Amino acid sequence: MTTVDSDTAIPSLAGVASLVSERGTVETPTKVDVRGLSFYYGDMRALEDVSIQIPEKQVTAFIGPSGCGKSTFLRTLNRMNDIIPGVRVTGTVLIDGKDIYGASTDPVTLRQHVGMVFQKSNPFPKSIFENVAYGLRINGLAASKTELADRVETSLRAAALWDEVKDRLSASALALSGGQQQRLCIARALAVEPEVLLMDEPASALDPIATQHIEELVFQLKTNYTIVIVTHNMQQAARVSDRTAFFWLGKLIEFDLTSRMFTAPTAKLTEDYVTGRFG
Amino acid sequence: MTRRQRNHWLDLALHGAGLGATLLGLGVLAALLFDIFSDGFGRISWDFLTSFPSRRAENAGIYAALLGTLWVITLTAMLAVPVGIGAAIYLEEYGGRGRWSRIVEINIANLAGVPSVIYGLLGLGLFVRTLALGRSVIAGAATLALLALPVVILSSREALRAVSPALREASYALGATKWQTIWHQVLPVALPGILTGMILALSRTMGETAPLITIGALTYVPFAPDGIWSPFTVLPIQVFNWVSRPQEAFLANAAAGIIVLLALLLVMNGFAAWLRDRYQH
Ligand SMILES: Nc1ncnc2c1ncn2[C@@H]1O[C@H](COP(=O)(O)OP(=O)(O)OP(=O)(O)O)[C@@H](O)[C@H]1O
Ligand SMILES: [Mg+2]
Numbered sequence: 001m002t003t004v005d006s007d008t009a010i011p012s013l014a015g016v017a018s019l020v021s022e023r024g025t026v027e028t029p030t031k032v033d034v035r036g037l038s039f040y041y042g043d044m045r046a047l048e049d050v051s052i053q054i055p056e057k058q059v060t061a062f063i064g065p066s067g068c069g070k071s072t073f074l075r076t077l078n079r080m081n082d083i084i085p086g087v088r089v090t091g092t093v094l095i096d097g098k099d100i101y102g103a104s105t106d107p108v109t110l111r112q113h114v115g116m117v118f119q120k121s122n123p124f125p126k127s128i129f130e131n132v133a134y135g136l137r138i139n140g141l142a143a144s145k146t147e148l149a150d151r152v153e154t155s156l157r158a159a160a161l162w163d164e165v166k167d168r169l170s171a172s173a174l175a176l177s178g179g180q181q182q183r184l185c186i187a188r189a190l191a192v193e194p195e196v197l198l199m200d201e202p203a204s205a206l207d208p209i210a211t212q213h214i215e216e217l218v219f220q221l222k223t224n225y226t227i228v229i230v231t232h233n234m235q236q237a238a239r240v241s242d243r244t245a246f247f248w249l250g251k252l253i254e255f256d257l258t259s260r261m262f263t264a265p266t267a268k269l270t271e272d273y274v275t276g277r278f279g
Numbered sequence: 280m281t282r283r284q285r286n287h288w289l290d291l292a293l294h295g296a297g298l299g300a301t302l303l304g305l306g307v308l309a310a311l312l313f314d315i316f317s318d319g320f321g322r323i324s325w326d327f328l329t330s331f332p333s334r335r336a337e338n339a340g341i342y343a344a345l346l347g348t349l350w351v352i353t354l355t356a357m358l359a360v361p362v363g364i365g366a367a368i369y370l371e372e373y374g375g376r377g378r379w380s381r382i383v384e385i386n387i388a389n390l391a392g393v394p395s396v397i398y399g400l401l402g403l404g405l406f407v408r409t410l411a412l413g414r415s416v417i418a419g420a421a422t423l424a425l426l427a428l429p430v431v432i433l434s435s436r437e438a439l440r441a442v443s444p445a446l447r448e449a450s451y452a453l454g455a456t457k458w459q460t461i462w463h464q465v466l467p468v469a470l471p472g473i474l475t476g477m478i479l480a481l482s483r484t485m486g487e488t489a490p491l492i493t494i495g496a497l498t499y500v501p502f503a504p505d506g507i508w509s510p511f512t513v514l515p516i517q518v519f520n521w522v523s524r525p526q527e528a529f530l531a532n533a534a535a536g537i538i539v540l541l542a543l544l545l546v547m548n549g550f551a552a553w554l555r556d557r558y559q560h
Contacts, residue, residue, distance in 0.1 A: 083451060085376055112454030122445040124464060134463065135453035185449070192453055 028055035031196060031226040032077060037091035039072055039081070046072045049091070050252045052245060059218060059227045061237040061258065064247035065278070070230045071119075073247065074198050077228065078114035079107040095196065112139055115194035119201040121181035123173035123188075128165050131173045131184055132156060135192040151191060159187035160217050179210025186217065190225075197221065199229040203236065215240050234274055238262050246270045315541075319534025327535060331501045332517065336528030341536055344517035346503040347416070347496075348543070351513055352485050354420035355427060360477055362424070363431030367473075370432070371439040372461055384436075391429035398426045399493025407494050414495040417507040422490050427480040434476020438469040471555040478551035482544050488515040514540045 032054035039047035047069045054060050062070040075081045076089060079100060093100045100110050112135075123131050132152040135141070142148035152169075156162040161183040165176070173184055182202055189197060199218070203211040218227060218240045231237050237244050238258060245255040246269070254261065254270045265271045272278055280288075330340020374380040402422025412418040442465045450460040466473075491513060492498075498520040500512040514536055521533035 078452065080448065080452060083447070108454055108456050110454075111452055116452040118445065118448065118452075120445060122443075122449045124446065124449065125468060134450075135455075138453070138455050138459045138463070188449075188453065 028058060030054065031056035031095065032228075033094040033097075034077075035092045035094070037073075037076060037089065037093060039069070039076055039090075040088040041072075041084070042086045046250050047076070048250045051091075052252055052255055054226065054228060055243065056226050057222055057224070058242040059222050059229060059240050061241035061244045062228065062230045062247060063232070063234065063237050063244060063273070064253075065273070066232075068247040069250045070247050071200050074116075074200055074228060074230055077196070077198055078111050078116055080111070080116060082107050112192050113194050114196040114198060115189035115192065117182070117185050117189055117197065117199045117202045119204055121178060121185050121205070123176070123181050123184050125172070125174055127170045128156075128173050128176070128184060129169040132188050132191050135188060139192055141192060155187040155191040156184075158190050158221070159183045160213060160220075161187055177210075179206045179213060182206060182210070182214065183217070186214075190221075194225065196226045196228065199227065201230050201232060204232065211236070234262070234276070246273060248273070315534045315537050318531055319536070319538050322531045322535035323538060327532075328539070332499060332520075336524075336526055336532055339521075339529075339532055341514065341517060341539055343500045343503050344512050344514045344536070345539060345543075347500065347511040348485060348513040348540075350416050350504045350507075350509075350511060351419050351423060351491075352481060354416060354507065355423040355484055356477070356481055358420060358424035359427040359431050359480070363428050363477070363480075364435050364473060366428075366432045367435030367439060368461060368466075371436045372457070372465075387429050387432055391433060394489075395426055395487050396489040396493055398422055399490030401425065402490060402494045413508070414497070414510050415508045416504050416511045418494055419491050419496055419511060419513075420507075422494055423484040423487060426487065426490060427484045430480035430483065431477055434479065435469070435473045438472025438476065439465060441472060442468045467558070470558050474551055474554050474558075478547055482547055485513075485544065485547075486515055486540065488513075488519055491516060492519075514543070 030053040032052075034050060034052045034054075037047060037050045038045060050073060062074065064070055072081065077093060077095075077100075081087050081089070089101060095110075095114065099105065100114075124134060126134075129152055132155050133142075133148055136148055136151055142151055153162060153166075156165060161180060164180060165171075165184075173181065176184060182205075186197075186199075186202070202218075203214045206214065215236060218229060221227060222242075229237075229241065241258045243256065244258045244261040246253045246261065246265075246267075248269055254265055254267045256265070261270065262274055265274060327340045328345065329342050330338060331343050333339040370380065370383065374383070399422060402418060402425065406412045406418040406421045407414060410418075412421070446464055446468065447460055450464045455463070496516055497510055497512050498516055500510065502509075504511045518533045518536040518540070521529040521536060524530075
């Protein structure tokens, strides 16, 4: 298993915040640092001793067969699993060096900084505007009506949805198409200005065009956000991500630059999986 | 007969049986309504609605009982609804899923099935005597609120439970607290269901006679309630009173009283349907 500060050069990618270390190799600062994380649903261990350093302002893809724990792992990063009864976490997750499972971390505050987009788009049964404004309102992020409207617009633009909905902001979000709903969910997540954006198979329910929209969006968003994306689609992982992590039966098997994961993986399992021999 | 034909006949037979059962229910209801309307419709008039009871059937009216019912049911709603919804929120959102919460749930379901006269006895002991509220509107409403509470709690809980977990997750993922999630996302979605349960519970209590007679609501009240401390009667008690008179003419009054009660129920249920429609969009 290779970690983030490997000595390989990162292919030049526009907008990636990177710095050159003294040794002349390119390193990217770590945003999320996970060490020895295990996760249990009751007695069932869903994740086993996962350690990974997720680089800042890059796209990291999680791949692996169904049930291997990708979603579970993603949800440990914003403590979304906390709301499931009977679960247990061991190990540490540091975001910007701060232990998010530490006593001083409030999961509610954490989730403002680590946003999430779900596999099935889940807009609130309210207007398009209200969907985006909700996070701003509850977190007190807009001081005035105009500021609120401005920030809703900015978020909708960032999610490449503004032009399609600007004339019907007060229409119900449920009237949007599936792809639009998913972009609305992205806009809603972006509105509260998270630093990390977790996306759990955001395009799995969408047609190829809508999927392409989302992928382009992910590519743009990494200028400002650290993105972690779960996907079942190898091509998608190859297209959008800088690094790829391969999970299998609750373990992190390999984590490396996406280009290497797909051309020269170290582990036999990874190779079998990315070449479609199982999964 | 081939398998396919057999299935076809079975299908038809089940269809027929279902239709029969439905028609039987509707038929009984229709006969009841016809009986009541033919007996009582002629008595319905403005005078009947605005007159106090009288020893002479032609002069007797429903005014005191109608106002009594409106007072009591309004107050019952004001007591049972906030407490019921609050309890449902606590049980569903904060109570957990353990053994303790199951025991509580089963007990509430049992309470919903307890005969109403038992609530009357409780009301008599607790509200009328211990709290010294007397035979007042407030004592009656409090008693009926106890009666309605289990149903309000159970149906509100059901409505809260039906709200999709994805909606809650979406809210939490934006950094909402539990209470913000409940207040802004869960409750608005659950509201139609909560309202339906509430109206059903209130409709049931509106027809109750036994608990109010037990706490000593009067059967002959020649005045309308003028406040929550006032003595009172309600429509079903008035009907009961008229039915038990020997004279034929009072039976017509009873039927007319039932029509008024039915009309009130219809208005309430219509209101519930309207509210539901309004909030569904
Ligand atoms: N709420 C839960 N309670 C109990 N077990 C769960 C729960 N959620 C997931 N699991 C179990 O944990 C394991 C990992 O599930 P997870 O959803 O993380 O897999 P995944 O890699 O995201 O799969 P997929 O690709 O199908 O989404 C599975 O065995 C699953 O059955
Ligand atoms: Mg998953």
